Amino acid sequence: MTWSTREIAELSGTTVKTVRHYHEIGLLEEPDREPNGYNKRYEVCHLTRLLQIKRLTGLGLSLAQVAELGTAAHGHPSVFQEIDAELEATVERIQSVRQELAVLSRPGATPDVPTVFHEVAQPLRDNDRALLTIYSQLFSEESMDALRQLLATNPHEDLDEAFRDLPADADDATRQALAEWMAPFVGANRSVTLETKAGTFREAEAARNAVGQALQALYNPAQLDVLRRARELSPAMGTAPDQGAKEALGGSDDAPE
Incomplete structure (x- = not known):
């Protein structure tokens, strides 16, 4: 069974525009086409790759980092460690912001001093x-x-x-x-x-x-x-x-x- 561009986009939870963009930057291989030479025929390997890309970008990786990883099973641990460090810094920043907001929410608090x-x-x-x-x-x-x-x-x-x-x-x-x-x-x-x-x-x-x-x-x-x-x-x-x-x-x- 194969899928059209619209169908593969819906199955993977993305958009037709995004699928085409992945083709343009070499992140997703072009599928074969119907005998008429127009309609594309996406297969299970394309769906798998789209879901991989979606998962990795959802974890915070850029498209360039996803491309660097390729489809290798062993991956690149340093990339994930870098993302984890960035997330840790973000969590600390958010906690600090929340602490400040809690202080500013008190009666009589003023935002014009630290x-x-x-x-x-x-x-x-x-x-x-x-x-x-x-x-x-x-x-x-x-x-x-x-x-x-x-x-x-x-x-x-x-x-x-x-x-x-x-x-x-x-x-x-x-x-x-x-x-x-x-x-x-x-x-x-x-x-x-x-x-x-x-x-x-x-x-x-x-x-x-x-x-x-x-x-x-x-x-x-x-x-x-x-x-x-x-x-x-x-x-x-x-x-x-x-x-x-x-x-x-x-x-x-x-x-x-």
Whole structure:
């Protein structure tokens, strides 16, 4: 018994267009034709091959990989191992996405900060939130977790508010007073060392430059000046590359002097 193109497509759960495409790329052998030279006569071997192709592509193989495998019974284990590794990575990504969606589904959740900062984001302002987003891209998960824990302690709400409310035209006395207030908390006991995700010196340098640009864009000159003065006044100055994490979310040494 033989089948027409339409019949073989229906039996294999595919389409006439797909069957013809497989012929064009050499994935499926052309069948014999009826004596009239027009109608094709598909046999069991063609149905078997179509079902093999369907199964393999359903497992994630590309048509090129299916062609490489051919019809050999032993196959190529490395191809299947590669697909399995890709699927494992996909599953991990999906699980991570689901975890984030679960957090964002909670009452009061906000999508404009990284999920890890959900519980401490409430008092933060737009510039703080933006900086957290940038930090999460540039710095390690361990650094972000340490920064989250520091923000969660929140023992100096008055200082935080004074810094965030500081106007760009604040006079020198106001800046100095705020810097002196802030300095004790910029030391080692209240600092976070932010380690970049960068794998090369060039990438690390790019990350530091990005932080500097972000600080200049998100905080006014008076605030940046206070951060600089506080670092200079801090007895622990120089113990970590990113001091004063509580103020300006870890005001970087890349802030303009």
